[in-house]
Amino acid sequence: METYEIKHEVGIKASPDAVYQALTDVPKLAGWWTSDTRGTSRVGGELQFWFGNFCQKFEVTALEPGQMVRWKAKDGGADEWTGTEVSFALDEGKNQCVVHFSHSGWADDSKMFPHCSTKWAVFMLSLKDLLEKGKGRPAPNDVQIIHR
Amino acid sequence: METYEIKHEVGIKASPDAVYQALTDVPKLAGWWTSDTRGTSRVGGELQFWFGNFCQKFEVTALEPGQMVRWKAKDGGADEWTGTEVSFALDEGKNQCVVHFSHSGWADDSKMFPHCSTKWAVFMLSLKDLLEKGKGRPAPNDVQIIHR
Numbered sequence: 001m002e003t004y005e006i007k008h009e010v011g012i013k014a015s016p017d018a019v020y021q022a023l024t025d026v027p028k029l030a031g032w033w034t035s036d037t038r039g040t041s042r043v044g045g046e047l048q049f050w051f052g053n054f055c056q057k058f059e060v061t062a063l064e065p066g067q068m069v070r071w072k073a074k075d076g077g078a079d080e081w082t083g084t085e086v087s088f089a090l091d092e093g094k095n096q097c098v099v100h101f102s103h104s105g106w107a108d109d110s111k112m113f114p115h116c117s118t119k120w121a122v123f124m125l126s127l128k129d130l131l132e133k134g135k136g137r138p139a140p141n142d143v144q145i146i147h148r
Numbered sequence: 149m150e151t152y153e154i155k156h157e158v159g160i161k162a163s164p165d166a167v168y169q170a171l172t173d174v175p176k177l178a179g180w181w182t183s184d185t186r187g188t189s190r191v192g193g194e195l196q197f198w199f200g201n202f203c204q205k206f207e208v209t210a211l212e213p214g215q216m217v218r219w220k221a222k223d224g225g226a227d228e229w230t231g232t233e234v235s236f237a238l239d240e241g242k243n244q245c246v247v248h249f250s251h252s253g254w255a256d257d258s259k260m261f262p263h264c265s266t267k268w269a270v271f272m273l274s275l276k277d278l279l280e281k282g283k284g285r286p287a288p289n290d291v292q293i294i295h296r
Contacts, residue, residue, distance in 0.1 A: 007261060007262035007265050008269075009262035009293070009294070095295050109155060113155060114248060117156050121156075122269065125291070128293070143273070145273070146244070146246070147244045
C-alpha cells in the first residue's frame with residue numbers, strides 16, 4: 001500500500017544532546033508541542049499529548065541519545081494517525097544541530113495531511129525557539145493556521 | 149515513476165478574490181515570497197522569483213480567478229525543481245478562504261524536499277500575514293529555518 005510522509009528540516013543552534021533532551025524530557029516536550037504533555041520517554045513507554053480534552057498517545061519505539069527519537073501513534077487519538085510514526089533524526093552540523101523530522105505511514109494525503117504538514121512546521125519552529133530563545137510556542141499558545 | 153508532493157493548508161480571513169490577487173499580481177507576490185519578483189501572470193507567461201543572484205522561473209500553466217493558480221518550474225533554477233508544479237487551490241469557507249498548497253512532481257524526497265517543505269509553510273504564513281495584517285515576510289526578510 002502506498003503511504004505518504006510529511007518531512008521537515010530545521011537547523012538549531014544547540015547541541016544534539018540539548019535537542020535530544022527537548023524531544024524526550026516531558027517538561028521540555030511541554031515547552032514546544034503542547035503544554036499538557038504526560039508520560040515517560042523510554043522504549044516501550046507511552047507519551048500523551050493533550051490538547052484540551054483531546055489526547056494523542058504514542059508508544060516510544062526508538063531512543064538513541066543525541067541521534068534519534070521515534071514514536072508510533074496509538075489508537076484513540078486522531079483516526080488518521082493510528083499506526084503512523086513520528087521520527088526526529090539529529091545531525092550535528094557546523095554551528096547547529098539539524099533536525100530531520102518525519103511523520104510517515106499516512107494512508108491518505110487528502111484529509112488531515114496538509115493541515116498537519118503545515119502545523120508540524122509551526123511546531124518545529126517552536127522547538128527551534130525553545131532551544132535558541134528559551135521559549136517555544138506550545139499549544140494552546142501555538143501559531144494558528146486556520147480560523148476555528 | 150513514483151514522485152513526492154509537499155502539501156500545506158492555511159485559512160486566511162480574506163476573500164478568494166483577494167487571495168487570488170496575492171497569488172497573481174506581481175507586486176503582491178513580492179509581498180510574501182520574495183521581494184524581487186518579476187514577470188507576468190498570464191497562462192503561458194513567465195514569473196521570475198529572484199533571491200539575490202539566484203532566480204527560479206516558472207511558466208504559469210493555469211489561472212482560474214478566485215479558484216486556482218498553477219505554475220510549472222522551468223530549468224535554470226534549482227535542479228530538483230525543474231518540471232515540478234506548484235499549485236494553489238482556493239476554497240471559500242466560513243469566515244475564511246482556505247488555501248490548499250501543493251508542490252508536486254519531486255523525483256526525490258531526501259535532499260532539498262524536507263527543507264523546501266518547511267520553507268513553504270513559512271511562506272504560506274507570510275501570505276496569510278500579508279492578507280490579514282497588511283504585511284508579509286518575503287525574502288530576504290523571511291523566517292530563517294537553518295543557519296547559513
